[in-house]
Amino acid sequence: MRCERARGNLKALLDGELGSATTWRLRRHLARCAGCQEEFEMIGRLNALLLSADLVPSVPAGSLGVWRDRRNRLRPLYPLVWAGMLALALMVGFHSRDPGSSNIALAAAIEAFAGGKDWATWHFVTKEPDGRLTETWLRRPDAFRAEIRQGGQLVELRVQLGRESWIYQPDQKRAFHAHKPIQNPGSYGDAVYFLKDLQRRASKVGGLKVTERPDRWPDGRAVKVIDIEADYAKHFGPREGTHPKLAHFKVVVDAETGLQVKSEMWNSVTTTIAHNQPMPDRLFVWKPPAGVQVIEIGDWQGERLARTLASVKNEHHSLTIHAVDLAANGDLWVTASWKFRDESMNTWGTLPLLGDATDDRGRVYLIFSGIGGGGMGPTSQIVAYTPRESRSPADPLPTTIALHHYGSPALVLPVPPPAAWTRPPIDPEGVAHPERDAPTWEKLRQKVRSKAKTGEGRR
Amino acid sequence: LLDDRVTDSGCDQGRETAQRARFERVWEEHRPRVSLLVARLAGDPDVADDLTQEVAVRAFQGFGGFRGEARAFTWLYRIAVNVVNRHRERRRTEVVALDAAELDGLKADAASDPQAAALGEDLRARVWRALERLPEEHRTVLILQLYEGMKYREVAAVLSIPIGTVKSRLHHAVQRLKEELRDAL
Numbered sequence: 090m091r092c093e094r095a096r097g098n099l100k101a102l103l104d105g106e107l108g109s110a111t112t113w114r115l116r117r118h119l120a121r122c123a124g125c126q127e128e129f130e131m132i133g134r135l136n137a138l139l140l141s142a143d144l145v146p147s148v149p150a151g152s153l154g155v156w157r158d159r160r161n162r163l164r165p166l167y168p169l170v171w172a173g174m175l176a177l178a179l180m181v182g183f184h185s186r187d188p189g190s191s192n193i194a195l196a197a198a199i200e201a202f203a204g205g206k207d208w209a210t211w212h213f214v215t216k217e218p219d220g221r222l223t224e225t226w227l228r229r230p231d232a233f234r235a236e237i238r239q240g241g242q243l244v245e246l247r248v249q250l251g252r253e254s255w256i257y258q259p260d261q262k263r264a265f266h267a268h269k270p271i272q273n274p275g276s277y278g279d280a281v282y283f284l285k286d287l288q289r290r291a292s293k294v295g296g297l298k299v300t301e302r303p304d305r306w307p308d309g310r311a312v313k314v315i316d317i318e319a320d321y322a323k324h325f326g327p328r329e330g331t332h333p334k335l336a337h338f339k340v341v342v343d344a345e346t347g348l349q350v351k352s353e354m355w356n357s358v359t360t361t362i363a364h365n366q367p368m369p370d371r372l373f374v375w376k377p378p379a380g381v382q383v384i385e386i387g388d389w390q391g392e393r394l395a396r397t398l399a400s401v402k403n404e405h406h407s408l409t410i411h412a413v414d415l416a417a418n419g420d421l422w423v424t425a426s427w428k429f430r431d432e433s434m435n436t437w438g439t440l441p442l443l444g445d446a447t448d449d450r451g452r453v454y455l456i457f458s459g460i461g462g463g464g465m466g467p468t469s470q471i472v473a474y475t476p477r478e479s480r481s482p483a484d485p486l487p488t489t490i491a492l493h494h495y496g497s498p499a500l501v502l503p504v505p506p507p508a509a510w511t512r513p514p515i516d517p518e519g520v521a522h523p524e525r526d527a528p529t530w531e532k533l534r535q536k537v538r539s540k541a542k543t544g545e546g547r548r
Numbered sequence: 549l550l551d552d553r554v555t556d557s558g559c560d561q562g563r564e565t566a567q568r569a570r571f572e573r574v575w576e577e578h579r580p581r582v583s584l585l586v587a588r589l590a591g592d593p594d595v596a597d598d599l600t601q602e603v604a605v606r607a608f609q610g611f612g613g614f615r616g617e618a619r620a621f622t623w624l625y626r627i628a629v630n631v632v633n634r635h636r637e638r639r640r641t642e643v644v645a646l647d648a649a650e651l652d653g654l655k656a657d658a659a660s661d662p663q664a665a666a667l668g669e670d671l672r673a674r675v676w677r678a679l680e681r682l683p684e685e686h687r688t689v690l691i692l693q694l695y696e697g698m699k700y701r702e703v704a705a706v707l708s709i710p711i712g713t714v715k716s717r718l719h720h721a722v723q724r725l726k727e728e729l730r731d732a733l
Binding site: 097100101104106131132134135136138139140 | 671675679690693694695699700715718719722725726729732733
């Protein structure tokens, strides 16, 4: 839909006067177009302003009774003006060592981030600070589709129906075919884990402020706005560079349904287009076009996670090495994972490690997700550690590998004999890994390198 | 409710009494909303009572012709819109628009209204002025839709215009108000 046409329909959208197809198309456009979204929000504010400046100062309640009964949809004549609502902001918790009521708002936020309880389908768009735009369709229990665009160009498509999934990278003319779900629509996103972790830390160190306030969304819906402020230093470590003193997160929840309307985390903004729209199977099925290389993955990670070569525990986590693979270029790929010791925190089950690894020859290993980026969570088909600098097949093999994980002692394990190794289906040299070379990882790598040099963190 | 001139015009006393009773039932049901609509459309609560009375008179005069094809509120609203628009036309020849002094007076009336206090009276006066400056047909549609909570098809029925016209008038009204009140949004 073009902006000109969209703007001619914004007032009607706000008034609920458009058909479902036009509403869907327009909401989809709004989620993608910041200018039209801003215009829509401005019209919403204008509505609130006009209503609150009503010429008739008061209406006896009794005089409206008949009307209300007969029409059963009377608009509130005197809705609180949007600015006034800010004054009604409800502080539910502040720097809480005893989270108490703060937990109520956090629980609502956690629930909203998980998508709420009562949706069958969820369609939304996420804008990343780098301009990447991901449009996602979820259908419970096991259907998923995501289109990732940069500068309007499709850079990746992911589809899943049951255990049949595809990841298509058009610029590489390559597609990965797996017999494994790449998403669990019922527990989408990593925010649940993140917020629970925040909550857990705040119970010990404080530094968490959660506020909830009522508001009205531009389309007239009553919403709850949950603002989360976390003391950066207390929750994420010493601030560096431009990190603000407080980290802000925001969730907007439909007051009636509890479903997420919008959320903002780390400059990434997710906007719901619709809940519970019909989504046919064809949305979640894909066939590779001619000329596209298909790489069969099977259930690469699942098969490895079912094995255990070694594990170690500390107060918070358990760390496990599941498998070691020898790649075609001579690299060792290590599949490892961690879990909270408190099982109730493991909303995502087993997760790949976030830290780095080193071997006894001083080689630094980096987290590597072999397909489609997204090194965290079950989005990746292949997650392993790969050496930062490739080793040649002639190099001597390492005898131990130390895995470093935040807040945990390093896990140092002997490298299994080559007879236990398997060959991965793809070569890391031939796969693009945005996160492997992303600047955000560079500092971590430097820390790991310096630790490796001084021998710190090894046991 | 109805003055003598109206009731005396009937020729059959029994029929007139029955008709008057029927009308009063309809009128009493809708009077509060009609009164509100009139106040909003007139942009002046002081004349609302007089104009509402005029609506009642005209409605009763036409009640014999009202056979219920339209819903009663559609019929009454149509009369109210016509009565108020005629009043505003007359008034426009006397005063072009509500001037600042009048608005100051209205501010004093509304001073005890907590909603008005929340909004801030200067802003409220600006909103009123902006509404007053809208073309009459845009203003009427906006008031029916926004303040009366009517669906577009209901507005279309009251004004006897197509739904598409309702939509385009609302769009233009919103565009103009947005420009006038931009700094307050």
